[in-house]
Amino acid sequence: MNSGDGSMAKNLLTGAVGVILFLVLWQVIGAYRLAGMGWPTLTSVLDVLATPSRFGTFQRAVTATVRSVLLGYVAGFVMGFGFALLGHLWPRLKVGTDQTTAVIHAIPAIALAPLLIVFFGLAATPIAICALNVFFLVYNATSSGLLSVNNTHGDLFTAYGANRYDRFRWLELPAALPSIAAGLKLAVPAALIGTILGEWFGAPQGVGLLMVAAMQNFQIPMLWSAVLLSVAISLSMMALTSLIEHYVSHRFG
Amino acid sequence: MSVASIQPTAPEPIIGTAGIPAINLDRVGKNFRLDARREVKAVSDVSMNVGKGAFVAILGPSGCGKSTILRMIASLDEPTKGTLSVLGTTPADCAANHRMGIAFQDHALLPWLTIFDNVALPYRLAHLKADPGRVAQLIDLVGLAGFEKARPKQLSGGMRQRAAIARALLLNPDVLLLDEPFGALDAVTRRQMNVELQRIWSEQRTTTLLVTHSVDEAVFLADRVIVMSGRPGHIIREVAIPFERPRHPDVMRTVEFHHLVNELTEALHPTEGTGAP
Ligand SMILES: Nc1ncnc2c1ncn2[C@@H]1O[C@H](COP(=O)(O)OP(=O)(O)OP(=O)(O)O)[C@@H](O)[C@H]1O
Ligand SMILES: [Mg+2]
Numbered sequence: 001m002n003s004g005d006g007s008m009a010k011n012l013l014t015g016a017v018g019v020i021l022f023l024v025l026w027q028v029i030g031a032y033r034l035a036g037m038g039w040p041t042l043t044s045v046l047d048v049l050a051t052p053s054r055f056g057t058f059q060r061a062v063t064a065t066v067r068s069v070l071l072g073y074v075a076g077f078v079m080g081f082g083f084a085l086l087g088h089l090w091p092r093l094k095v096g097t098d099q100t101t102a103v104i105h106a107i108p109a110i111a112l113a114p115l116l117i118v119f120f121g122l123a124a125t126p127i128a129i130c131a132l133n134v135f136f137l138v139y140n141a142t143s144s145g146l147l148s149v150n151n152t153h154g155d156l157f158t159a160y161g162a163n164r165y166d167r168f169r170w171l172e173l174p175a176a177l178p179s180i181a182a183g184l185k186l187a188v189p190a191a192l193i194g195t196i197l198g199e200w201f202g203a204p205q206g207v208g209l210l211m212v213a214a215m216q217n218f219q220i221p222m223l224w225s226a227v228l229l230s231v232a233i234s235l236s237m238m239a240l241t242s243l244i245e246h247y248v249s250h251r252f253g
Numbered sequence: 254m255s256v257a258s259i260q261p262t263a264p265e266p267i268i269g270t271a272g273i274p275a276i277n278l279d280r281v282g283k284n285f286r287l288d289a290r291r292e293v294k295a296v297s298d299v300s301m302n303v304g305k306g307a308f309v310a311i312l313g314p315s316g317c318g319k320s321t322i323l324r325m326i327a328s329l330d331e332p333t334k335g336t337l338s339v340l341g342t343t344p345a346d347c348a349a350n351h352r353m354g355i356a357f358q359d360h361a362l363l364p365w366l367t368i369f370d371n372v373a374l375p376y377r378l379a380h381l382k383a384d385p386g387r388v389a390q391l392i393d394l395v396g397l398a399g400f401e402k403a404r405p406k407q408l409s410g411g412m413r414q415r416a417a418i419a420r421a422l423l424l425n426p427d428v429l430l431l432d433e434p435f436g437a438l439d440a441v442t443r444r445q446m447n448v449e450l451q452r453i454w455s456e457q458r459t460t461t462l463l464v465t466h467s468v469d470e471a472v473f474l475a476d477r478v479i480v481m482s483g484r485p486g487h488i489i490r491e492v493a494i495p496f497e498r499p500r501h502p503d504v505m506r507t508v509e510f511h512h513l514v515n516e517l518t519e520a521l522h523p524t525e526g527t528g529a530p
Contacts, residue, residue: 152361159327159430161351162378170377174365252365 038220045224057210062229064205068126068195069233073187075127076134081180083135084142089168098143105136109194113201126198126206133194134187141183145176174252181248185241192234207233275340275428275460276303276326282334282485283321294485295321298335301479301488306458310471312521313481319464320358322486323432326462327355340427347428351379354426354459356434360413362405362420368392369401372419379424391419394449410437415446422453429461435470447473448502455499468517473505480520490520 023042028034030041048054087097109129116128149172157167199208207230214223283296296318303309311319324330325337328344339347347353354375362371372392376383392401395415397408405413414437421429435443447470454461454474465471471478472494480490494513496504504510 150361152357152359153363155324155327155329155357156355156361157378158329159348159353159355160375160378161349161353166378170374171363174363177365 040221040224044221045228048221048225049228058225058229060205061207061210061226062233064203065126065195065199065207065230066233068198068203068206069130069191069237072127072130072195073134073191076131076187076191077138077184079131080135080138080140081142084139084146087143088146088172089164097139101136101139104132109133109197113198116198117201122202123204125201126195126203126208129198130191130194133190137183137187137190138180141179141186142176145179145183146172148179149175177252178245178249181241181245185238185245188237188241189234192230192237196230274302275305275307276301276462277338278302278322278326278335279337280335281322281325281332281337283318283325283330284333297485297487299481299487300335303460303462305460307477308454308461308463308475310463310465310475310478311481312465312468312471312478312517313486314483314521315466317481317483318486319481320432323355323430323462323464326428327353327430351375351381351424352427353430354421354424354428355430356414356417356421356432358433358436360405360410360417362413362416364405367402367404368397368408368416371405371416372423374420375423381424388423391422392416394453395419395446411439411442414438418446418450425457426459429459431461431463433464433466436466443467443470444502450474451498451500468514468521469505472510472513472517473500473502478517480517490517492517492520 027042030039030044033039049058083097083101087094109132112132113125113129116125120128146168153171153175154167157171162170195206196208196211199206200212203209207226210226210229211223214220214226278299278301281296281299282294285293285295287293299318299322301309311322313319321330325332326339326344328348337344340352362368363374366374369388369392373383373385373388376388389398389401392398395418397412397415397419400408400412405416408416414434418431418434421431421434435446438446451474463471463474475494478492478494479488480492481487482489492513496510
């Protein structure tokens with residue numbers, strides 16, 4: 001996990017080479033129509049993205065999606081973390097919290113969407129699906145993290161007469177942080193998938209809406225532009241959570 | 254630095270009754286269940302008393318149950334047979350009252366705390382107001398001055414072990430349990446730590462039970478040395494150590510010291526001796 005500086009630079013280099021290869025391949029496949037009409041050249045997609053008259057549309061869509069993702073992400077985190085704490089601090093509730101979470105996760109978001117639309121409205125449904133996805137991952141990461149305490153540390157706290165709360169505050173919680181941070185990183189793609197899915201059901205704004213509209217009008221470069229925008233949102237959130245994870249695993253691991 | 258300047262901050266002992274041994278084991282046995290069929294007999298029929306203010310060392314071959322005995326006294330394991338009391342009460346009560354200091358084979362420092370905060374941890378767990386001066390003094394005493402802000406990861410194995418000992422001494426415990434705390438140290442540091450521990454101990458007379466593999470260490474530090482047999486561990490020999498306190502490191506060069514060391518080594522490895530039974 002803690003790769004040294006040398007191997008980190010090497011990772012970056014291989015990563016960059018990979019990305020460039022991918023982009024070149026994309027352009028070639030598009031230029032020679034190797035994958036049919038649905039695959040535009042990279043340059044035509046970039047053309048769309050760089051059209052000044054579309055900036056307003058893109059900006060509104062990205063703002064709406066980022067807002068939904070962030071709200072859903074935070075709400076999902078708070079619920080998942082809180083629910084996991086509940087099950088951890090009151091072990092009698094643990095079976096209940098585990099099962100509730102498993103059941104919620106087992107219902108496909110597609111099936112829940114009509115209900116969510118009725119409850120929260122079209123505009124808030126992306127937030128709700130995003131929150132549900134994040135909730136599940138954070139719940140699991142927190143629950144397992146709180147149990148990941150090293151045996152000798154547990155013994156130390158017992159021998160020094162730690163009460164339940166102190167054991168949680170000074171041992172279990174810090175020991176759980178690396179797992180929680182890893183869960184937060186894992187939750188980024190899930191959050192974005194949930195939000196875009198929610199937007200497909202007819203949200204008034206968003207990158208997901210842009211995709212649906214482009215698809216229905218067969219504006220292929222536009223569709224790909226929307227996909228690229230969502231990838232950009234996902235990658236920047238991934239970069240941020242990776243930094244947090246790196247710090248936390250270094251400090252608490 | 255003067256050791257006498259380190260003042261106890263722990264609350265008054267829960268019992269002050271003279272005559273009650275600080276640690277009492279009465280025919281204690283411990284079996285570990287491996288699976289539905291198999292059990293390991295780790296300790297069998299161990300009875301011992303550690304008087305208030307006594308320093309007792311336990312020697313014995315690897316796997317004979319020394320750590321198991323210490324863990325039972327620290328309330329970390331339940332005996333299968335017999336009874337066990339600490340300061341006239343159960344080990345669990347004694348631990349809950351923050352009367353114990355403990356240093357394991359494994360330093361058990363928390364990786365996310367600095368050395369200072371690790372040593373100060375017992376204050377937090379006992380809900381006592383932290384005395385930063387005492388923490389600093391103890392860190393100095395174990396030779397870690399300057400490393401207060403370091404994290405355990407940045408220290409050597411021996412330094413971590415010393416931090417764990419400082420932590421064990423912090424609350425001036427009524428019972429100090431040490432499980433090979435110097436096992437990871439080089440010979441020179443180990444001897445230094447022995448001399449230091451002996452000095453601290455001679456002033457505070459904390460009831461101490463030390464598990465060690467070093468016969469020299471046991472004889473230099475303890476009032477009484479207990480030798481255990483191989484598994485299932487039971488007591489095969491008890492030897493009183495007569496040296497005056499405080500003990501000067503020079504006692505380790507006396508004939509009497511060597512005599513005791515030989516006697517105990519013989520008890521530990523009877524086959525190596527000439528007069529094996
Ligand atoms: N949790 C456990 N489960 C099963 N067996 C155990 C457990 N703890 C200890 N034992 C067994 O009990 C015996 C005594 O172990 P213990 O750790 O007390 O030995 P020890 O005298 O401290 O040895 P060492 O000097 O190597 O530290 C060993 O045979 C060990 O395998
Ligand atoms: Mg041991």
